[in-house]
Amino acid sequence: MKDRLLMLLFVLVCGTVLTAALVAVDAYTAPMIARNEELKLKRSVLAALHIPFEEATIERTFADNVTVGNAGGTPFYRNAEGIVAFAFTGSGLWGPVRGTLALTPDLGKVSDLTIIHQEETPGLGSRIAERSHLDRFRGRSILPALASVAAGKAAADSDVDAITGATLSSNALVGILNANLAARLPELKEATR
């Protein structure tokens, strides 16, 4: 009996001490982690809006050049030229894809986009996040909807070339953008009118 009580006491004490240590570490690092997340978002918005920035002065550049608006309870971002950007998220082929999509002031075309997180196959699907692929979206019409077509086959205004060897990830990215546009476009139109 005494053994069992000691056993219980040991697990209890050990657990309490370690939990206390974890709470302390969490309290110490939580603000820094939150700040890192915020910086990541700001970096992505600035890049999508084509505002040059330096790592050390991201926050000031952001505050000086970006207007944060509210559309349907979710923020959107606007630069001096009226380009509208918002964060998008969805499921890629293998995992979540997150980034920022920027639209021309008339909300009719893609201005640019950036990807801050993706888990596609390294070297294949992961190329959807490379600049050379993202550039294919620039100036494409979002109406009626973006379409992913085989590489080199883009004809209509809303066609985007897929990456050969990464068709499914390319399609997934276009699908994510369309889904996010469908959800946000009405409220963005409302808010930017």
Added chain:
Amino acid sequence: MSSPAALRRPGAQTWGTFLTGVWRDHPIFSQVLGICSSLAVSNRVENAIAMGAGVTFVLLATAVFIAGLRKLIPGRVRMIAYMIIIAAFVIIVDRFLRAFFPPISEQIGPYVGLIITNCILMGRAEAFFITNTVPQSLVDGLANGLGYTMTLVLIAIIREAVGFGTILGMRVMGAGWVNWVVLSMAPGAFFLVSLFIWITRTLAGKDA
């Protein structure tokens, strides 16, 4: 192991413990532990260094706790004790990386949490820390951590150079270099880790 005469001198014993960890009972090629993470995070040198440092830190912290408490830890719950001690320090490493090295945390994120399941930790706790003094356990933890880190970095140097054409992000291959994508993916790690185990086991005379 060292001869009984050598064991009587404390310095020799420490050296023996150290050598056992980094070579004779090397965690990867001799104990064949920690293979999963060495396959997963050895694609870039910086990831390998961060992962190695994380595992080494958790090993050292666990060594202090378990060796320090070894007379108090009740035998029947010792596994649970190892688990909660290891888990606590792994969470600390994860938070630390996320707060101070966000890009690395982004790259190896899920694998940091998986240090908990790295068999090197449970293996050393059960095989060494629970029956040895704190200083000896620290040496053993350090040696195993270094053995693991060195292997990861070595494999990562090859994988990053050939798979991405860079080392620590610096270009090492000429402009015309075509990346061997397979080496930056998991299958490439299987080739290299198995080659590494084959060569080192032959050198160490393990299969003789």
